[in-house]
Amino acid sequence: MSRVKIYATTILLCAVAMLTGACDKPERQATDSTEPRLVSYTEERVPCSDYRPERRALFGDLHVHSAYSFDAAANSLDTYPDHANRFAKGDAIPFFPLDADGKPVGTIRLERPLDFVSITDHGEFLGERALCRTPGSPRYDTAFCKQYRSSERQGMLMLGTILNLEQPQRIASLCDDDGALCREWSRGPWQEMIAAAEDAYDRSESCEFTSFIGYEYTGTPGLSNIHRNVIFRNSVAPSVPVSYIEAPTDLMLWEQLDQACPEATGCSWVTIPHNSNLANGRMFKPLGGAGDARRHAEARLExxxxxxxxxxxxxxxxxxGxxxxxxxxxxxxxxxAVRRFGQTRATARIGMQDGQLRVEQTVVSTEECGDDTGQDGMLGGGCVDETDFHRSNLLAGLADEQDLGVNSAKLGVIASTDTHASTPGATDEQNWGGHVSREATPEERLQPGLLTSGIEGNPGGLAGVWAVENSRDAIFEALERREVFGTxxxxxxxxxxASWDYPDGLCGADDRLEQAYAxxxxxxGDLAGRPGDAAPVFLAAASADTVESAPLQQLQIIKGWLDADxxxxxxxxxxxxxxxxxAGVDLSTGKRYxxxxxxxxxxxRDPDFDPDVPAYYYLRAVENPSPRWSLLDCLRIEESARPAVCGEDSPIPKV
Structure with a gap:
């Protein structure tokens, strides 16, 4: 039996964004109330009045940090999960700049509210942070906590360097030898994160906003990124997050989540890998040995x-390359692109030694990993593996299926911001105000910073789902069946x-969606059951964001396959x-044309389809060129005062 994998993904075009999209006709409301709803409720709630069996696109952000994260700029802004949820719903919250006393004097507001969000503060160090920042706590007046509070960067590094270890441990002088004190003190912030998600969730029939309980698992062994966001389906969640310190591999994470969040209690979850460009081949590497590969693949697929x-x-x-x-x-x-082969960069390796901040200048390069994994990805260094990028990881999954009988790389795609300023969905390049510290002004944003901040950062993306309604269960089920996209x-x-027999004129059909699903x-999904000598037929569509973005330029289908060898x-x-x-951008004004x-x-129809060749297909929609945020910031500064990155010869893209 021939089986074809299809995926939808997003990509960016010309710095502002290019995604996958769809050109759907207005979708019909359900008219027969006797038809079963295409969603299984796991919580008490009123069914949504805006229910669409052919599904509608919802936009959200599933990677968001507030002041509960040990490394968040939000610690300077004093904004917490409640602020982040309100921002996602369209309310104004405190923002940069800061005054002389370090208090925010600006505000920021999302012009178009999101449909859904999860505030995913780091699961590590919730207790440590609370102990050091809560007057009267058992550790507040210790030397460690005083030093932790001395500066934002100092405090971040005192904790964050623990996550670079293969076998991380909590700080005994702060958490006790068994770490129990810090785990106990993590309950308070975690319960407030849960309460904020519960308070923001619209359980009325209007279903205007959905908020998920979640957190980020923050493993960074050898400075390689293996982070994952953990999203819970409903209000049932563990008493404390399962963190990298307790579970330093993904398999351990899943096993401990099963124990802490058993299905019998109504608890359900998924993990979503952080974008993997800085992983050095570690994001999907089975860490239990070669004999563990199939068990690892099956667990990932589940x-x-x-x-x-x-x-x-x-x-x-x-x-x-x-x-x-x-x-x-x-x-x-x-x-x-943060990583390019042959790229060499000077960077700073920052850490703690004998309780003191240590900065070491170093040079890192980008080469291919081969059979090994690397390190230093978070510095922009170390090797790149085929599994670090989605297109080639899908090919690795096809190869694994040949060897193991399991393809664990059957992954749908989303995007998000990873904002550290409590600003989910703040992706507008025209008015971007930064996501991390030292990005409050055009001058600051245009300077080099830690990797992926400053001039190398960008506003981020959005997660999209096709769901029958805007409820937790409907969105979660879309994630599970991979009917999702990223922008x-x-x-x-x-x-x-995909189908074996879509008609050529399907784009013009009034019942296009009904035909496509039927x-x-x-x-x-997987397209199976090939009849006779049929070849797959694909329906690809996209509609432009006509409110704030550029018109569409093209649709592309990317095919990946393994040949006979x-x-x-x-x-x-x-x-x-x-x-x-x-189409293009006038570089003197930043205007599109x-x-x-x-x-x-x-x-x-694939002109080279071979039923004996394992293959996948995904869709990419591309917008006309748009100005990169950095070009717009350069234009805000007097020409004589612009930094070098604004010059014609700068390697920083203008679009």
């Missing part, structure tokens, strides 16, 4: 349905379907629109 491919730390959709991946150079892989900021709603599978290939097909449409499309739709 617990990890989607991955984040874009956020303020860059793009992990694809990279050019992997030696064992065959395909033409794809220039769109370079959009917000690099714009609110483009994508749709991608005769095929949506993004994230198990070599890995990909090809990019432009199926609608035109990449050479003469050129025509594009509000909607694009195509029915595509």
């Amino acid at each position: 617990n990890e349905p989607v991955i984040e491919v874009f956020q303020h730390k860059g793009n992990s959709e694809c990279i050019n 992997l030696a064992a991946i065959y395909g033409e150079v794809d220039e769109l892989c370079d959009i917000e 690099s900021g714009p609110r483009i709603a994508p749709r991608f379907f 005769g095929g599978v949506p993004m994230g 198990n070599r890995k290939h990909y090809e990019v097909f432009t199926v609608a629109g035109d990449p050479d449409n003469d 050129g025509d594009g499309h509000e909607e694009l739709c195509a029915v595509f």
Whole structure:
């Protein structure tokens, strides 16, 4: 039996955002109340009045930090999960700049509220932070806590360097030898995080806003990023988060979540890998030995349905130059690319030694990992593995299926911001105010910072889901079935379907969605049961974000496959629109020019389909070029005072 994997993803085009989208007609409301609702409720709530069986696009952010995170700029702003939830709903909250006393005097507001959010503060150090910042706590007056409070960066590093260890341990002088004091003190912040999500959730029939309980698991062994966001389906959650300190591998994380959050109690969760461009081959590496590979793959397939491919730390959709991946150079892989092969950069290795802040200048380079894993990804260094980028990781999954009988890389994609300023969904490049410390002004943002901050950062993206209604259960089920998408900021709603017999004129059909669902599978699914000598037919569509963003330029379908010798290939097909449409950006004003499309739709048949070749397909929608945030910041500064990154010869992209 031939089986074809299809995926929908997002990518960025020209610095502002290019995503996958869809050109759907207005969707019909359910009219027959006797039909079963396509959502299974696990909580007490009123059913949503705006229920759509053909599903609608909802936009959210599932990677957000507030002042409960040990490394958040929000610690300077004094903004917490309640602020972040209110911001996502459209309320103004405190923001930069800070006054002479370090208090925020600015405000920020999201012009278009989100549909859903999860405030995912780091699960590590909730207790340590509370002990050092709560007057009267058993450790408040200790030397450690006094030093911790002496500066934001000092406090962050005193705790954060623990996460760089393969076998992390809590600080005995702060947490006691068994760590119990810090775990106990983590209950208070965790319960406040839960309460904030519960208070923000709209359980009325209006279903205007959904807030999930969640946190970030923050493993950074060898300065390689293996972070994951843990999202809970409903109000049932563990008494404290399972952190990297208790569970230093992903398999241990899943096992301990099963114990702390048993299904029999109504608890359910998924983990979502952080965008993997800084992982040095560690994000998906089985750490239990070769004999553990199949068990690891099965556990991942069960617990990890989607991955984040874009956020303020860059793009992990694809990279050019992997030696064992065959395909033409794809220039769109370079959009917000933090890693490039052959790149050498000077950076600072920051840590603690004998209780003192230590800064060591170092030079890091980017090479391919081969059979080993690397380190220093969070510095922009160390090796790059094929599993660090979504396109090649999907190919690695096809190869694993040949060897193990299990493809654990069947991942849907989302994007998010990873804001550290309590500002979920703040992705507008026209008015971006920064996500981390030292990004409060154009002058600060245009300076080099820690990797992926300052000039190398970006506003991040949005998570999108196709759900029958805006409720926790409906959105969670969309994540589980992988009918999701990610954008690099714009609110483009994508749709991608596959079938064995879609008609050529499907784009123009009034009942396009009904036909697409009835005769095929949506993004994230497997197309099985090939009849006779049929070849797959794809419906690809996208509609532009007409409120704040650029028109669409083109739709692309990316195919990946293994040949008869198990070599890995990909090809990019432009199926609608035109990449050479003469659209662009006036660099002297930051204004866009050129025509594009509000909607694009195509029915595509693979001209080289081979039923004996394992393959996947995903959709990428591309906008016309837009100005990068840094170009707009440069234009806000008097020409004579602009930093070097604003110059014509700067390697920093303008669009």
